[in-house]
Amino acid sequence: MSKLLNRMKRERYIYLLLLPGVLYFILYRYVPMAGLIIAFQDYNPFAGFKGSEWIGLSHFTRMFESSEVIQVLVNTIQISLLQIFVAFPVSIILALMLNEMRNELYKRFIQSMIYLPHFLSWVVVVGIFVVFLRGEGLVNSLLASFGLEAIPFLTDPSYFKPIIIIQVIWKEAGWGTIIFLAALSGVNPSLYEAAVIDGANRWRQLWHVTLPAIRSVIVILFILRLGNVMDTGFEQIFLMLNPFNMDAGNVLDTYVYFKGIQQGNIGFATAVGMFKGLVGLVLVLGANKLAKRFGEEGLY
Known part of the structure; x- marks a missing residue:
């Protein structure tokens, strides 16, 4: 771990160049994946994630x-x-x-x-x-x-x-x-x-x-x-x-x-x-x- 930290400190400007791309994937690719919970709910936009009824695999069953x-x-x-x-x-x-x-x-x-x-x-x-x-x-x-x-x-x-x-x-x-x-x-x-x-x-x-x-x-x-x-x-x-x-x-x-x-x-x-x-x-x-x-x- 210390070797990795030392390398990141030594090459900090290169990692800084990577930061915009990493942030893009985190914010627009990985964070939205939390919304996949909707696939297991009878989702109501007004009730939100917590207020929507949980229906399990019903959507997938209906799909097939x-x-x-x-x-x-x-x-x-x-x-x-x-x-x-x-x-x-x-x-x-x-x-x-x-x-x-x-x-x-x-x-x-x-x-x-x-x-x-x-x-x-x-x-x-x-x-x-x-x-x-x-x-x-x-x-x-x-x-x-x-x-x-x-x-x-x-x-x-x-x-x-x-x-x-x-x-x-x-x-x-x-x-x-x-x-x-x-x-x-x-x-x-x-x-x-x-x-x-x-x-x-x-x-x-x-x-x-x-x-x-x-x-x-x-x-x-x-x-x-x-x-x-x-x-x-x-x-x-x-x-x-x-x-x-x-x-x-x-x-x-x-x-x-x-x-x-x-x-x-x-x-x-x-x-x-x-x-x-x-x-x-x-x-x-x-x-x-x-x-x-x-x-x-x-x-x-």
């Missing part, structure tokens, strides 16, 4: 018995899995393609262009897609010019999930390449030289040198993404929802909003949110243990 919650859970898992197995690899592929470019000026231009959508808010992104995909939008106008029927992209539930994934790829795939490009910049050039001497072409170098070099980064980011498997993004989903695609697009984040804010069922909404967090925690711990079993470093 409700067909509506099951449908919302299925929608959440489907969209999240599509984001993991379709959108996540796009960042890796883009990073590998950018790494193969030899013209630095052109490479930087392409990087800047694919980064830009990240800085747009979801309101702007969804607005752009709505303008393009609505009944009289550009896409349907183009189809009409070829004598084809208009497609109800925004009202047909079958198009909801593909549009969500396309939006995620367009907005975030370029930004996701930053970490992979940083990892690729640390690859020892002598490894490529040795591969060339052994007769490896560009595809062989990619498979045996480049991908193994960033494998640990891919595993860590994949584990972190699993932790957010129940978090599909409230703003994007909420802005895309309408009465026609509600059954296909309503996810846990929007369901908690509708139940907790609009309908005032705060206790039930808290239980759903708590369940979402617990699932993410279990997945992170399980994926980290599995990664270590296969020889990767993992998160900790």
